[in-house]
Amino acid sequence: MDATRPSAVPLALCLGGMDPSGGAGLLRDALTLAELGCQPMAVSLAETLQNGLGCTRIDPPSMDPVARLETLAPHLAGRWGVKLSLCALEATEFRRLCATLRHLAPPLRIWDPILAPSAGVGLHDGGDLRRMAADLLPMGGWVVSPNRGEAAAFAGLPPEAIRSARIEVLTTPWLEAGAVAVWLKGGHAPGDQVQDAWVTADGIQLLEAAPRLPGExxxxxxxxxxxxLGLRLQGRDDLMAALESARRLRHRWERACTPGGVGRPMFMPLALFQEAR
Incomplete structure (x- = not known):
């Protein structure tokens, strides 16, 4: 195979926040996608002051993300897809971003709608996510992957609904806004088992349940x-990619690390994980 052909290596475009510690955000995305045989590219939509202890500040990027995205356009051919996550853009700038994405027409699309980093300052509320969805989802083709807290906020439910609301209550608003599928992550549900759900207009499919793992x-x-996204680019279908993603997370759970011995554990790069086995 000619490695210079556009289709030789799948390309994954990551649009999200820069966590300089690499525990989350664009660096985590890039590590994950490279491990799955994809070429990652990234455009920052948010700059953070963040480490393993928490996030203390989130600002919009200093350089125009739409101009950066347009610069990458010649590379976006063959097998490629996009992941959208933390976004600190103002409404008008987000609409510009959506217009550019609509023109580029990524074949695969997933939105991980983030209200706030897992520890520290917040960024969005449910109204913000609904406004983003109104600009993003009508272009079609988007899988949305909220946790129960993000889904409850999007639906306008009180915080206690995170644990008690029915799956259809948490996911129907996303489908009505234009998502083709909602991958509702089950980590915030009560009980000793964690179970995700894959929801489309055709109904709810519960994914495999697994014991809740200790710690964060x-x-x-x-x-x-x-x-x-990486597994889809390697040929898995929607459901199998979701199942394998959850299995990969569980497989690596115990091999987390705390750089400098400080903060909450993060997933180590796969090469280090394999060496430590």
Whole structure:
């Protein structure tokens, strides 16, 4: 195979926040996608002051992300897809971004809608996510991967609904906004088992249940959604990519690390994980 052909190596475009510690955000996305045989490219939509202890500040990027995205356009051919996550753009700038994405027409699309990093300052509320969805989802083709907290906020439900609301209540608003599928992550549901759900207009499909693992890990949402994109680019279908992503996370859970011995554990690069086995 000619490695110079556009289709030789799948390309994954990551649009999200820069966590300089690499526990989450664009660096975590890039590591995950490279491990799955994809060429990652990234455009920052948010700059953070963040480490393993928490996030203390989130600002819009200093350089125009749409101009950066347009610069990458010649590379976006063959097998490629996009992941959208943390975004600190103002509404008008986000609409510009959506218009550019509509023109580029990525074949695969996943939105990991983030209200806030797992520890520290917040960024969005449910109204913000609904406004973003109104600009993004009508272009079609988007899989959305919220946790139960993000889904409850999007639906306008009170915080206690995170644990008690039915799956259809948490996912129908996303479908009505234009998502083709909602991958509802089950980590915030009560009980000793974790079970995700894959929801489309055709109904709800519960994915395999697994025992809840002890402790916390940074970047679980990033790892899951980036893995889904990478596995889809390698030929898995939607459901199998979601199943394999969750299995990959569980397989690596115990091999987390705390750089400098400080903060919450993060997933180590796959090469280090394999060496430590």
């Amino acid at each position: 890990r940074r970047g679980t949402g990033c790892l899951l959604s980036a893995s889904w």
